[in-house]
Amino acid sequence: MSQFEGKFDDFGMDTITLAGPLKAKLDAMKAAGFSQVMLLARDLVSHPEGWRAAVQEVKDSGLRVTGFQVLRDFEGLSGHLHDYKVDIAKSMMEMCAALDCRVMLACSSTSTHATGDTDKLVQDLRKLAMLAIPMNIKIAFEALSWGRNVNEFPQAWDLISQADMPNLGLGFDSFHLFATKTPLDELEILAPSKIFLVQLADFMWNEIKTVEERITTARTFRVFPGEGVHSEALAELVLKLHQLGYRGDYSFEVFNDDYQQMPLETVAARARRAALWLGEDVLRRSVPLPNQMRLRQAHA
Template identity: 35%
Template sequence: MRTSVATVCLSGGLVEKLYACAEAGFDGVEIMDADLIAAYESPEEIRALCARLGLTIEMYQPFRDVEGVDDATFADNLRRAERKFETMARLGTDLILVCSNAGTATIDDDEVAARQLGELADLAATHGIRIAYEALAWGRFVDDYRHAWRIVQRADRPNLGVCLDSFHILSRGHDPAEIEQIDGEKIFFLQLADAPSLDMDVLSWSRHHRLFPGEGSFDLSRFLAHTLRAGYTGPLSLEVFNDTFRQTDVVRTAAHARRSLTWLADRTAEESGCGDRLVLDAQIAHDIDFVEIAGADLDVLDEMLEQLGFRFRGRHQSKPVRLWSAGGARIILNEQSSETVPRLMGFGLQVDDASAAVERALELGAPAVFRRTYAGEQELRAVAAPDGTEVYWNDRPAETSWATEFEGGELSGQTDGVIDHLNVGYRWQDFDEAVLFATSVLSLIPEPSADVPGPRGLVRSQVMRTADGIVRMPMNLAPPTAPVPSRHIAIRCDNVVAVARRARDLGLTFLAVPANYYDDLTARFDLDSGERAELKELNLLYDRDGEGEFIHFYTPTVGGVFLEMVERRGAYEGYGAGNAPVRLAVQK
């Protein structure tokens, strides 16, 4: 698989972008004319730099508004093209992207469009250049890839083919199956982009909201499979216009982009048999092994866990680390971190083959995490998520593996419990990358996102989970001007009312819920006065749907983390979304 990326996807100057692309492992680049024009380096210098970095210049782009015009305008277009072809010769690339006319087209006639594209191709041929014609989703007369292909066929030039762009095709709802009717040798280039489902004009959607594969709602594996079946043999290239990616660290974004292509190509091979598998099979997590909180001043959390019914399991035999558990819910407090305040540092997942899970993560570009292990201790291999959160995998029961390394605690009298979900917050510039990491490395499935009102604006919530719902990870994106939401660990128990009473009697102060919330519960749900009074007395929150009920409460925030105790009754699958605005407001 050859890979490429358009320089428009990345922040910085052209030279900076090229170094980042090479470091990320791309084979080639599409050079945007705006990037070259703004560079101090000559086309010859850029060509030499790409050669030193091992990058091929796959395509120069774009050339706009050529066909469907009057003769005078077309003559000027040929003049413009001549200059572009000269620049391409200096760059050392032989392919140019020509977009369907969206600005100056006045003649809706395929014969005219084919004749003019043919003349452009003839001029390009004198420079040894090929033309990839692309139907823009907002093209004046040509906005469908099938229409573009008919015009290319009519023009009938050996150096004229089509460029297929997943956004332009899928955003318009066009069926990609007909790609297989195109001669594979005439598919000169392929551009890939994902995107969220948005109801807006397609030009704004394209210019600001494209995403890397695996982050949006497009079925890109099906799209790619059709293209490969047609006989396309060129590079898989990314063209992603996104305001966030053009502001974030260029090296990190390039690595993020490269991971998305690996994931997409591998998924396409797995689902359709098109291409070769690039990474090991996904290891689906069947439990959360543990959650680790690291930082200073963890004594407050020791007290809080005891109040919630957790049992102290002891200190690690060789590290300043201690373990608390409630049934299958295991929380590690790590004092050896450099964090100044407690934060959710990492978590472990139970899988069938831990080594395979780690190798897959490394193949997808996740960096390995090193943690010293002494003789006789189990080595849990891990990688770092884009924000630094450490993810560990284990294929042995905790109670007969790493948990035996903790000494001086107790096992008797444990209350019930299991990690229900981990709620993690991200900065605006990290969110899409985190979604891709959860999809590709953790093999979690995204649910439809939702917006939750908060005191500083809407918070976007994206739940990632396994198909069976055993592992759940709601991911929150705060407004750009708001601080990153604190992360929290939700522990599910059988009787949250009893847990709340015990914790209160032991001195735990809950997150205080306004009285107005309980007045509103009467309007939302038909609760009897006794049940409503009990909820109010214990600062419990309540939700209900057609499948069951959800009762929960929150602890105060300690540093950058807090706990949530939940009880699910019946087949309730949600997270109390209607209560989130109250929680966010109270925490502020």
């Protein structure tokens, strides 16, 4: 039994933050009070007993799968490269569906082989969404801040709007917003019903001077909301999304090499503090709990 009462309904953790085998990660998240988890494809395919055994572990944990990630470099390719990526997408969708997960994340292409032709990008995103329809999967398209043609969320939103598919929406990552310094006012262009996933993270410095530094920071030194230097901006972002009408999931997308060297329960406790800060202090409400119980601060 968890040492904490209740579970978070609004917030979840990403397995990328924790070290160790999948089951240990799931157990640590659940013990910290979370009810959802963001999974990577490699969580499944690296399981020593095979990916279907990993799926069963997730189901046995009782955690809801927030989303499944990540399909890279899909849009803008042609010929055999495009066919190759279609095969990859189908394989990922099979695993996503097996998890009873309804959201798969695709991030904007960084490939030097990808065209910047808007019509082609729209065509490819529409095709990806159509492939997902029979499996009842939504595609959340995210703008990587080092993407070749799409590197800010308004660009991603423009392609999504042109593709005009009911199961194609936006995957939003606060790190990339802060890295590119995209104005928060740009959020006004979004329809909240088409925001399929929001990923939150902070980092420890205000300026990222090169693309290489941006990639390194994103992949090795993010921190939880409330731990970095962008706490005020992150709080403003969450409030803005809430005011727009977003009522979906928030997942902590925290890549951090230091956290990979810490006990799982210690890292999960940090995530818990971030969720409490966002849910109770920033949004000025309790994190929703079963039976409307208010989450209590953990005691030693």
